[in-house]
Amino acid sequence: MAVGVQTDMATPALARFGSHHVKEQFLAPSIAGDFVSCLGVSEPGSGSDVASIQTSAKRDGDDLIINGQKMWITSAFQADWICLLANTLHTSPHTNKTLICVPMDTPGIHLAKRINKIGMLSSDTAQIFFEDVRVPAKNIVGEEGKGFTYQMIQFQEERLAAVALLLSPLNKCIQITIDYTKERQAFGKSILDNQYVHYRLAELETEVECLRALTYRATELYVSGEDVTKLVSMCKLKGGRLVREVTDSCLQFWGGMGFTKEVLVSRYYRDMRLISIGGGADEVMLSIICKYMGILPKHGKKKETTSK
Template sequence: MANVCRRICSGLGQRLALNPSSRNFASSPRCFNNKEHIYTSEHDELRATLRKIIDKDINPYVDEWEAEGIFPAHKVFKTLGNAGILGVSKPTEYGGLGLDYSYSCAMAEELGTINCGALPMAIGVQSDMATPALARFGSDKLKKEYLAPSISGDLVACLGVSEVSSGSDVASLKTTAVKKNGDLIINGGKMWTTNGTQADWMCLLANTSEGKPHQNKSLICLPMNLPGITIAKTIDKLGMRSSDTAQIFFEDVRVPASHIIGDEGMGFTYQMLQFQEERIFATAAALVPLDTLIKLTADYARDRKAFGQSILDNQVVHFTLAELATEVESLRSMLYRAVGQYIQGHDVTMLASMCKLKAGRLSRQTTDNCLQFWGGMGFTNEVLVSRLYRDFRLLSIGGGADEVMLSIICKYMDILPKPQKKK
């Protein structure tokens, strides 16, 4: 079926290439008549393709992978790669579909039908977190060696940014990549690395000079089978159980300097650009689970009786669910606005940060409120609400904590206090 899906998606890309006006929803009035106004029938076709894969090859095994604490990344990614899912907005010359980012957003939303948060996150690392800078700025050689096989699902990628003492504060990272005889000698370590135990290569952010912290970093394609790379441990997490998360150390790891993505010293800037897609992806992947959770909670509360009436008949319950549904629709509208501006080439750092902030907080609020209405059953591992309660707590932390999102928004509003000058 995967090959059939790949042909469907390839045909979709070809049709859209022949009709450029349909690739940008802002220039297509008909799309505003749709239920979800940034999407067309072509987006629906892509989502239907992905849904078949999820129903057949992913959801039947999620409980097993959650119990084992890991999913078979190479197998799952190869299935998705055969269908074109891992390169929706990547260049066609490297195996992508060449579509605009609204299609990646649609893909991220559909990934929300997976019965956990871990796999959408792991897939998003491959498609929208570790590869955007490579696709945009990397050399042809690096794209052929790392991007093309990541799109096809033959290689698993991870992103090496966070460290033990440097999470959301990217500028403070300590890992170094020092030039020597045409190579880079890498020392340091990375933390919270999604896909880290299974990855074939890492998009690594490291200091390549002694300059200013925003100008001394480079993104590097780092093969994970090199001497000096140690997977120190697999981190035991509260949620996202089926996604492997590693702590990794580097000791005198040697890689050619030609593995730097784009211009040396531009890594911080490139990573900030990658964060735009990461935060959009994370928001989009949360929408369907939140909708699903509200519906499941309404159904459960309708059937559950207490003190002679349905739990749902209590005003606090049905009013709360109505408020949550309203908040989800508000988030969806802000997300679609961000995507619309992004595919038109605008800087959406502030909007993407607002989306990420809202998604994290709304996910915490929704899962907490809904779990409460499930009562004792919500405190078991037998229902989706408890899994999403654990999984979605990460959204306010990973990819930039809420407080960092607020700082970014304040910066764009020009209300962030200026650092005090040292006397």
């Protein structure tokens, strides 16, 4: 997950829109592996509704002074810099935001303690406070006021990468379940030899192949420069739901062993639960898909377009 943050969450906007300065100071060392990066979008009061963030960055000569807080920040304790979304202008919620590269050792940044999660335990997650944090305005990514748009574009890559990174673990989850149930005996035969079990595993493997096909299609179109927001949202929705189905069904076939921390299947069950929440919840993906299908009710339209 921490690698995904580095490659597909915190850096795509710099690569696409960043000045020579931010590319040289933040992107190049991140690609080289010398810097760890993190992404600061979510706040205690603003998760799904990105447009409602409160963190601000005010001009002071050639500098920006940042005040506010960020929540759920992956790799916060390891990071050398944060790609931060903050309000810099007094315009509408879609045009007042700016992405800013902020070194994590800047005075005024305080890390609250690590959040105690049920999964994804190999990466730390923290709340960050910003108190009069001063950074040069030249650390702005691209144009001031385009931060919301850049972040929405950056999310497409994050979501696509999140789903692409699921495919092998999903296959592995099924395979280790085949291996275990082939060995484990009950009622004079292997667990796997029960038709319900092998049929169910076949169904799940089929679903994973469907997700793979959708992911490959969305990736191909993304690489060719098309707007893949609808397809990526479908990938993220399907991926989030399928991991819950696969890990839950597989864990069931491990019996009591599945309910221990001794086996990989229970780790998959805990870790992958995040997919339906992080980077835009399933319901937010449904709103986006509805918007692209032209069936999102008008009264909800304005609000939904502000969401992850």
